[in-house]
Amino acid sequence: MLDTPPSSAVPHPLPRPLILGSTSRYRRELLQRLRLPFEVLSPQVDETPAAGEAPADLAVRLALAKARAVAAQSPDAVVIGSDQVADLAGEPIGKPGDHARAVTQLRRMSGRAVVFQTAVAVVCRAIGFEQVQRVPVTVRFRTLDDAEIEHYLRAEQPYDCAGSAKSEGLGIALLSAIESDDPTALIGLPLIKTCELLRAAGVPLLGAGAGS
Template sequence: MRTIVLASTSPYRLQLLRQLGLQFHVAAPLYQEEIDQEVAPELLVKHLAHHKAKSLVERYPDALIIGADQVFVGSRGKILGKPGSFERAVEQLKDMAGRSHTFYTGVSVLDSKSGKSLTELATYTVTLKALSVGQIRDYVRRESPLDCAGSFKIEGLGIALMQRMEGEDYTALIGLPLIKLNGMLEEFGVKTLSDEPEVAL
């Protein structure tokens, strides 16, 4: 089995990758991400995901390194990432309330030994209910989603903000599209499910 490395400090991506039942290492990427408003979001997240994986090549010269990144486009047409503070989270949710928003999640798998890499994009759309400022502030105070693009945790109380959710893979909304990632890992020879015949007892 190849060494697998998740280039991320996100506890959400860590939990998601554990769902595939693989053994893996976790390391902070040595790459400072910057949001460039001139780049289309679908290209930006793929670029950031690839460079996060690439940043760990010297540290892990013979591994499959997974990088991921996520942004969404706010109501003013700006690409937004993590809010980072209580008030910014409140402002993001005020702008999002009553509207539909698409999240763009890039995922990259890089074979540091061969240099081969695959990078994919997953999108997911959410429609938030009309929310009062009081409801928004109560939500942010209770769940503190300051490290989440969109200022909500869909796997937690954030589901109470939603009117509708649409997409091919809900894990993309949390930050690591497992359906695409599983297929990418298979192309590198990593199988999450064994095809060995069942041994009779």
């Protein structure tokens, strides 16, 4: 599957193919902001946490595992892998998958701070490049009543989102604060860190030979 930049963009040639190792539509839409041609491949990685694994460590391990898995299939490409784990007092909170689990998650997070651990990795086997960065985002939830939770979930159905809320949509009404130095990290891909890693891997972001 090949993603091309919007028609208004003028794509510049890349030294190597660029691949997003993720099937997340949110990450794909974020990466499109950089106006680079890229391919999307599924990394086929087991995302089961290891016993006692901290959410931050899990996010880093899975981001790197996803990038490595796709890079093994396409060794000449620059591959991006990313993962996000919601951290509630040290407990990983995943995607709810259905309404009932989402209700449970939001009730537990009501009035509390949740750290969304988002990690991004870039791997290119051909040049021996492999780096990973983690971006924590602290999200403070308002004290929510059941009517608010029900209204929100019926309206947005965020069952494919860790933590059961979409900050880029109506989910912002559930929150009292977001604290991060990389604003797109909460949506699923920290673009500031992604750009940093791509430049380090030799990918020109603002024209051939562009610097920082």
